[in-house]
Amino acid sequence: MKIELRKTTVSDLDFVLAAESHPENCNYVYQWSYDEHVSSLSDNNLRHYVVESNNELLGYVILDQVNDRSGSINLRRLVVTKKNSGIGKQVLEQIKLIAFTELNAHRLWLDVFTDNLIAYNLYKKCGFREEGKLIDSYLRKDGYASQYIMAILKKEYTASQN
Ligand SMILES: CC(C)(COP(=O)(O)OP(=O)(O)OC[C@H]1O[C@@H](n2cnc3c(N)ncnc32)[C@H](O)[C@@H]1OP(=O)(O)O)[C@@H](O)C(=O)NCCC(=O)NCCS
DSSP: OOOEEEEOOGGGHHHHHHHHHSTTTTTTSOOOOHHHHHHHHTOTTOEEEEEEETTEEEEEEEEEOTTOTTOEEEEEEEEESSOSSSHHHHHHHHHHHIIIIISOOSEEEEEEETTOHHHHHHHHHTTOEEEEEEEEEEEETTEEEEEEEEEEEHHHHHHHHO
């Protein structure tokens, strides 16, 4: 299944909010209100995309700090609603292309909960290195959770394309 990333519009937000709060996803991604998503759509420092295939919405992804003076762009959120079909991998390939070519990033980084093995494995497979671990950095409903910081540099991305 071939997917496309398209800039999110207000009419996509019912889908985005349902995906974000769905029990399969809500323990792994931060939760924004409708108003926070609406204002993010016009925030110059953010890029908010939906994942689409044949007019069907299959997920969303948010980049943050796109104007960072050090070119360190944050992959802030990723949710795929149709899981285990290789969509996450395709989204990350397209996000790396956007970050390193269109937005001229030097570094693309993210945080992932240490118990989110599916996402961790996916990021590793897509070239992200583990840079460090933040211990008990986030209070969830089930107690304190730890996060890995993972990143890929432009030169690593370029080498992987050759
Ligand atoms: C994480 C997520 C985006 C993955 O999306 P996906 O489209 O299902 O992933 P893909 O089908 O592209 O899988 C790619 C890789 O992920 C890993 N993976 C997928 N399912 C897995 C599983 N059940 N166990 C371990 N690793 C798994 C594998 O490395 C897989 O590669 P492979 O199929 O070549 O072995 C999706 O599961 C999701 O939205 N999860 C909830 C929200 C979330 O965790 N977001 C990330 C926050 S940092």
